[in-house]
Amino acid sequence: xxxxxxETAAGLAAVARAFHxxxxxxxxxxxxxxxxxRQPLRIAMSAxxxxxxxxxxxxxxxxxxxxxxxxxxxxKPSDESLLHIRIVKERGAxxxxxxxxxxxxxxxxxxxxxxxxxxxxYEMLKGLQGVRTHEHAEWLPIVENSQDMTALAxxxxxxxxxxxxxxxxxxxxxxxxxxxxxxxxxxxxxxILEFLLETIGRTLRxxxxxx
Amino acid sequence: xxxxxxETAAGLAAVARAFHxxxxxxxxxxxxxxxxxRQPLRIAMSAxxxxxxxxxxxxxxxxxxxxxxxxxxxxKPSDESLLHIRIVKERGAxxxxxxxxxxxxxxxxxxxxxxxxxxxxYEMLKGLQGVRTHEHAEWLPIVENSQDMTALAxxxxxxxxxxxxxxxxxxxxxxxxxxxxxxxxxxxxxxILEFLLETIGRTLRxxxxxx
Amino acid sequence: xxxxxxETAAGLAAVARAFHxxxxxxxxxxxxxxxxxRQPLRIAMSAxxxxxxxxxxxxxxxxxxxxxxxxxxxxKPSDESLLHIRIVKERGAxxxxxxxxxxxxxxxxxxxxxxxxxxxxYEMLKGLQGVRTHEHAEWLPIVENSQDMTALAxxxxxxxxxxxxxxxxxxxxxxxxxxxxxxxxxxxxxxILEFLLETIGRTLRxxxxxx
Amino acid sequence: xxxxxxETAAGLAAVARAFHxxxxxxxxxxxxxxxxxRQPLRIAMSAxxxxxxxxxxxxxxxxxxxxxxxxxxxxKPSDESLLHIRIVKERGAxxxxxxxxxxxxxxxxxxxxxxxxxxxxYEMLKGLQGVRTHEHAEWLPIVENSQDMTALAxxxxxxxxxxxxxxxxxxxxxxxxxxxxxxxxxxxxxxILEFLLETIGRTLRxxxxxx
Numbered sequence: 001x002x003x004x005x006x007e008t009a010a011g012l013a014a015v016a017r018a019f020h021x022x023x024x025x026x027x028x029x030x031x032x033x034x035x036x037x038r039q040p041l042r043i044a045m046s047a048x049x050x051x052x053x054x055x056x057x058x059x060x061x062x063x064x065x066x067x068x069x070x071x072x073x074x075x076k077p078s079d080e081s082l083l084h085i086r087i088v089k090e091r092g093a094x095x096x097x098x099x100x101x102x103x104x105x106x107x108x109x110x111x112x113x114x115x116x117x118x119x120x121x122y123e124m125l126k127g128l129q130g131v132r133t134h135e136h137a138e139w140l141p142i143v144e145n146s147q148d149m150t151a152l153a154x155x156x157x158x159x160x161x162x163x164x165x166x167x168x169x170x171x172x173x174x175x176x177x178x179x180x181x182x183x184x185x186x187x188x189x190x191x192i193l194e195f196l197l198e199t200i201g202r203t204l205r206x207x208x209x210x211x
Numbered sequence: 212x213x214x215x216x217x218e219t220a221a222g223l224a225a226v227a228r229a230f231h232x233x234x235x236x237x238x239x240x241x242x243x244x245x246x247x248x249r250q251p252l253r254i255a256m257s258a259x260x261x262x263x264x265x266x267x268x269x270x271x272x273x274x275x276x277x278x279x280x281x282x283x284x285x286x287k288p289s290d291e292s293l294l295h296i297r298i299v300k301e302r303g304a305x306x307x308x309x310x311x312x313x314x315x316x317x318x319x320x321x322x323x324x325x326x327x328x329x330x331x332x333y334e335m336l337k338g339l340q341g342v343r344t345h346e347h348a349e350w351l352p353i354v355e356n357s358q359d360m361t362a363l364a365x366x367x368x369x370x371x372x373x374x375x376x377x378x379x380x381x382x383x384x385x386x387x388x389x390x391x392x393x394x395x396x397x398x399x400x401x402x403i404l405e406f407l408l409e410t411i412g413r414t415l416r417x418x419x420x421x422x
Numbered sequence: 423x424x425x426x427x428x429e430t431a432a433g434l435a436a437v438a439r440a441f442h443x444x445x446x447x448x449x450x451x452x453x454x455x456x457x458x459x460r461q462p463l464r465i466a467m468s469a470x471x472x473x474x475x476x477x478x479x480x481x482x483x484x485x486x487x488x489x490x491x492x493x494x495x496x497x498k499p500s501d502e503s504l505l506h507i508r509i510v511k512e513r514g515a516x517x518x519x520x521x522x523x524x525x526x527x528x529x530x531x532x533x534x535x536x537x538x539x540x541x542x543x544y545e546m547l548k549g550l551q552g553v554r555t556h557e558h559a560e561w562l563p564i565v566e567n568s569q570d571m572t573a574l575a576x577x578x579x580x581x582x583x584x585x586x587x588x589x590x591x592x593x594x595x596x597x598x599x600x601x602x603x604x605x606x607x608x609x610x611x612x613x614i615l616e617f618l619l620e621t622i623g624r625t626l627r628x629x630x631x632x633x
Numbered sequence: 634x635x636x637x638x639x640e641t642a643a644g645l646a647a648v649a650r651a652f653h654x655x656x657x658x659x660x661x662x663x664x665x666x667x668x669x670x671r672q673p674l675r676i677a678m679s680a681x682x683x684x685x686x687x688x689x690x691x692x693x694x695x696x697x698x699x700x701x702x703x704x705x706x707x708x709k710p711s712d713e714s715l716l717h718i719r720i721v722k723e724r725g726a727x728x729x730x731x732x733x734x735x736x737x738x739x740x741x742x743x744x745x746x747x748x749x750x751x752x753x754x755y756e757m758l759k760g761l762q763g764v765r766t767h768e769h770a771e772w773l774p775i776v777e778n779s780q781d782m783t784a785l786a787x788x789x790x791x792x793x794x795x796x797x798x799x800x801x802x803x804x805x806x807x808x809x810x811x812x813x814x815x816x817x818x819x820x821x822x823x824x825i826l827e828f829l830l831e832t833i834g835r836t837l838r839x840x841x842x843x844x
Contacts, residue, residue, distance in 0.1 A: 018264065022234075023444075027549040027614035049549075051606065053440065100546055102621050109625075123356055123385035124311055127238040127260075133358050134384065145545055147555050173556065174545035184262065192238035199313050203320075205416060205627060229686065233656075334778055334807035335733055338660040338682075344780050345806065395684065403660035410735050414742075416838060445655075449760040449825035471760075473817065475651065522757055524832050531836075567756055569766050595767065596756035627838060 004036040005071070008044040009060035011183050015097065016052040018187075024099040024194065025052035030175065033084045034095040034183050041065040045084060047075030065089075082153040083177065090160045093179035095186035100175040103198040108142055108170035110204075116141040116163075117170075119196050127192045128167045129185060140193065141169045168193050215247040216282070219255040220271035222394050226308065227257065229398075231264035235310040235405065239263065241386065244295045245306040245394050252276040256295060258286030276300075293364040294388065301371045304390035306397035311386040314409045319353055319381035321415075327352040327374075328381075330407050338403045339378045340396060351404065352380045379404050426458040427493070430466040431482035433605050437519065438474040440609075446521040446616065447474035452597065455506045456517040456605050463487040467506060469497030487511075504575040505599065512582045515601035517608035522597040525620040530564055530592035532626075538563040538585075539592075541618050549614045550589045551607060562615065563591045590615050637669040638704070641677040642693035644816050648730065649679065651820075653686035657732040657827065661685065663808065666717045667728040667816050674698040678717060680708030698722075715786040716810065723793045726812035728819035733808040736831040741775055741803035743837075749774040749796075750803075752829050760825045761800045762818060773826065774802045801826050 012032045019025045030052060033045035043063050046052065050059045062070045067081035084096045111117045119125065120137040128138065141159050146152045152171075159169055167189050168178035178193055180186035223243045230236045241263060244256035254274050257263070261270045273281045278292035295307045322328045330336065331348040339349065352370050357363045363382075370380055378400050379389035389404055391397035434454045441447045452474060455467035465485050468474065472481045484492045489503035506518045533539045541547065542559040550560065563581050568574045574593075581591055589611050590600035600615055602608035645665045652658045663685060666678035676696050679685070683692045695703045700714035717729045744750045752758065753770040761771065774792050779785045785804075792802055800822050801811035811826055813819035 023617070026617045027546065027610045029546055029549055029614075029617075051610070100617070102617065102624060105544065105546070105621050106625050121384055122316065123382065124238065124240055124316070127240055134356055145556055171545065173543050188238045188262070192240075195234070195237045195240075195311070195313065199316050201624075202313060202412075203317050332806055333738065334804065335660065335662055335738070338662055345778055399660045399684070403662075406656070406659045406662075406733070406735065410738050413735060413834070414739050445828070448828045449757065449821045451757055451760055451825075451828075473821070522828070524828065524835060527755065527757070527832050528836050567767055593756065595754055623835070 004042070005044045005060060005062045006057060008034045008036055008183075009057040012044060012046060012060055013055040013057070015183065015187050016046065016055040019097075019099055019190070020051075020053035022101075024101045024190075026100065028052065029100040030098050031078045031080055031084070032095075032097050033088075035088055035093070036062065041085070041088070042070060043084065043088065045077065045081060048078040050075070079149050082149045083156055086153045086157050087160070087177065087179050090157055091179055093186070094181045095183040096177065096179045097186045097190050098175055098177050099190055099194065101194055101197070103201045104170060104176040104194065105173060107197050107201055108172045108174065108176075112142050112144075112172050114142070117197075117200065119200065122196060122199070124192055124196055127188055129180065129189070139163055139166060141166055143169055143171055145172045145174045215253070216255045216271060216273045217268060219245045219247055219394075220268040223255065223257060223271055224266040224268070226394065226398050227263040227266040230308075230310055230401070231262075233312075235312045235401075236263035237311065240311040241309050242289045242291055242295070243306075243308050244299075246299055246304070247273065252296070252299070253281060254295065254299065256288065256292060259289040261286070290360050293360045294367055297364045297368050298371070298388065298390050301368055302390055304397070305392045306394040307388065307390040308397045308401045309386055309388050310401055310405065312405055312408070314412045315381060315387040315405065316384060318408050318412055319383045319385065323353050323355075323383050325353075328408075328411065330411065333407060333410070335403055335407055338399055340391065340400070350374055350377060352377055354380055354382055356383045356385045426464070427466045427482060427484045428479060430456045430458055430605075431479040434466060434468060434482055435477040435479070437605065437609050438468065438477040441519075441521055441612070442473075442475035444523075446523045446612075448522065450474065451522040452520050453500045453502055453506070454519050455510075457510055457515070458484065463507070463510070464492060465506065465510065467499065467503060470500040472497070501571050504571045505578055508575045508579050509582070509599065509601050512579055513601055515608070516603045517605040518599065518601045519608045519612045520597055520599050521612055521616065523616055523619070525623045526592060526598040526616065527595060529619050529623055530594045530596065530598075534564050534566075534594050536564075539619075539622065541622065544618060544621070546614055546618055549610055551602065551611070561585055561588060563588055565591055565593055567594045567596045637675070638677045638693060638695045639690060641667045641669055641816075642690040645677060645679060645693055646688040646690070648816065648820050649685040649688040652730075652732055652823070653684075655734075657734045657823075658685035659733065662733040663731050664711045664713055664717070665728075665730050666721075668721055668726070669695065674718070674721070675703060676717065676721065678710065678714060681711040683708070712782050715782045716789055719786045719790050720793070720810065720812050723790055724812055726819070727814045728816040729810065729812040730819045730823050731808055731810050732823055732827065734827055734830070736834045737803060737809040737827065738806060740830050740834055741805045741807065741809075745775050745777075745805050747775075750830075750833065752833065755829060755832070757825055757829055760821055762813065762822070772796055772799060774799055776802055776804055778805045778807045
């Protein structure tokens with residue numbers, strides 16, 4: 001198992017470096033995880049408060065289903081570990097990624113009253129697992145932000161159940177969560193959703209002016 | 212021939228990495244191809260669904276004029292192979308590149324009712340093959356998006372015939388296609404058209420406000 | 423002590439390179455410092471007028487509490503050394519970073535009449551040292567720009583005293599200052615504040631149009 | 634002399650790569666030069682139509698005061714060599730850089746009727762050679778674009794004479810020229826002017842909306 005975490009850590013570090021370069025994990029924000037073992041559940045996860053542009057192997061922790069650290073690495077698990085674990089359980093995800101981008105922050109607030117953002121008619125949507133046409137309508141739910149992680153995990157569990165087809169969700173004025181069967185798929189989903197959010201954000205401004 | 216694909220793959224990977232860094236190929240979107248042999252037609256092309264930021268040689272396929280895989284590499288050809296093949300035949304192109312950028316997505320929708328975008332009066336236009344002055348007017352056609360690739364290839368064939376001088380075209384809410392005699396020229400054309408689309412998109416907003 | 427500066431220089435160079443890549447230190451603008459020794463005060467600081475994208479160890483000076491160069495390196499200390507020293511003294515900072523970004527320049531002017539910017543309700547705020555919830559309200563003071571560094575240092579001293587909880591401040595049409603107990607924390611604070619300023623700047627434009 | 638060009642080529646290539654990464658030299662646009670010898674005049678200059686992201690030493694030509702190639706390298710000199718030579722003569726510049734950015738393209742058009750852009754009150758201006766305070770007012774002239782390089786060189790000569798203090802100028806819908814005593818200073822001037830143009834362009838949009 002320790003070997004599994006070490007191997008996974010390199011993959012998480014590569015994604016972290018790439019997303020930090022794009023400005024999606026600035027200021028030690030965001031976090032990344034990947035399932036190493038299902039029975040018992042063991043998740044490799046970036047420790048709290050580390051610079052994602054230079055995530056080192058020893059900054060990747062192994063946690064169990066209660067977000068307790070297992071094994072040698074001594075960092076502190078992120079408060080948001082409970083959200084990662086919940087997503088792994090609800091969706092059977094193999095990897096969960098959470099980014100703080102300027103555009104996801106802005107749109108998570110702008111559309112908060114609607115409870116989510118409908119994204120429809122873009123070819124880019126076809127990159128989301130199971131989507132076969134640009135005519136797909138993706139609903140990206142927005143959940144109110146909170147510091148009570150137990151309550152927030154429950155709200156997210158309900159949201160995931162209510163929106164069975166959602167490939168991600170936004171926390172208001174906080175960030176984006178997405179996931180996948182494995183790390184590559186989770187990375188792909190984040191890139192697609194970030195792209196679409198930027199596209200929608202920039203379109204808003206042109207549309208309004210053109211009217 | 213196998214050697215040709217292997218050599219070409221390195222060139223395609225370098226362009227893929229550069230464009231992915233600019234955010235033009237996020238989420239495994241877009242695709243890249245280059246002609247390896249004309250008789251019979253053999254095209255080296257990125258496989259479907261691969262991360263363009265880290266395209267590996269074995270993820271570059273050799274396809275024939277019917278988009279069937281030739282040779283060892285076992286990946287799946289992109290559905291859009293038919294579009295690449297059509298462009299190669301209609302234009303005699305040596306390389307075809309397809310990008311998904313935020314700006315090309317937005318403008319392909321914003322100007323859809325006009326059927327295209329007239330780009331005129333920019334020095335940058337001189338970088339397009341055969342253009343000698345900034346007074347050139349480039350018409351960038353916009354084609355409605357579709358998942359029926361056979362029909363779409365036909366529509367694109369007609370569009371290319373109708374607009375003989377066009378250096379590229381947009382698929383609505385989907386992306387940009389451009390090409391060149393070789394990979395370097397195709398790369399140059401994409402960079403120029405992406406630059407001009409961003410310039411036009413940002414100008415739209417300033418102009419409207421200044422009125 | 424000389425060894426301390428040399429070791430610190432590598433850390434400052436890495437941060438300088440990263441921030442220059444993001445466009446926050448263009449044209450030799452901005453400066454970076456870290457405390458090497460407290461008694462007597464010795465600060466390692468980037469020399470004036472050097473390219474931050476390629477800061478070399480010999481371009482990092484050791485200065486004393488009066489901003490005089492100590493030791494071998496012969497570059498010229500920045501005029502703004504006095505501001506760094508003042509921040510080190512007032513806040514007990516271990517590192518001080520100063521960036522010139524497009525967004526901090528714009529907002530430092532746009533909100534100048536208010537004397538500062540209130541940043542409230544963003545999860546990203548939790549990355550600032552001592553902040554425990556997104557409900558925190560951060561006041562980022564704006565100080566009028568000046569070329570009289572002695573007077574400016576005094577104004578900044580007063581500003582820091584008046585706003586004891588502030589994690590940074592803006593100089594109008596000039597740039598952002600932030601700091602931390604050590605270089606990693608100062609880097610984190612800059613990334614967070616730059617992120618939030620960009621978010622606020624882009625939100626301004628969408629909000630106005632949506633009304 | 635040949636050795637001088639070879640040494641200079643590495644410096645030009647490093648600047649070209651950095652500016653291409655920022656999107657200021659896309660599609661083989663722009664060009665870079667540095668004086669190697671004054672008597673007789675010998676200038677190392679990027680050849681026409683080469684990818685600035687991967688400028689190789691053999692793509693840097695040595696040209697004389699009539700823009701004829703001297704020595705071995707066989708590429709074609711840029712049509713704009715005459716402009717570089719004129720700037721070298723009028724200003725005694727040691728290096729001349731020319732960029733095509735989205736923001737310089739937009740503002741060169743937006744302010745064309747004014748004949749230039751007044752840039753005033755920014756700390757960033759202090760990085761321009763000879764400027765001592767942010768209260769400096771820089772006039773950045775805008776010259777109408779043309780394909781007649783001899784005539785354009787004369788117009789630029791007149792513009793430089795009329796605006797003796799200008800550190801650069803814009804060609805309308807074309808790009809920015811700046812220069813310096815040496816390559817490092819020219820690079821610094823370009824970074825500063827590009828930063829200020831982006832700042833002004835983004836401010837335009839916020840200001841209009843806030844009114």
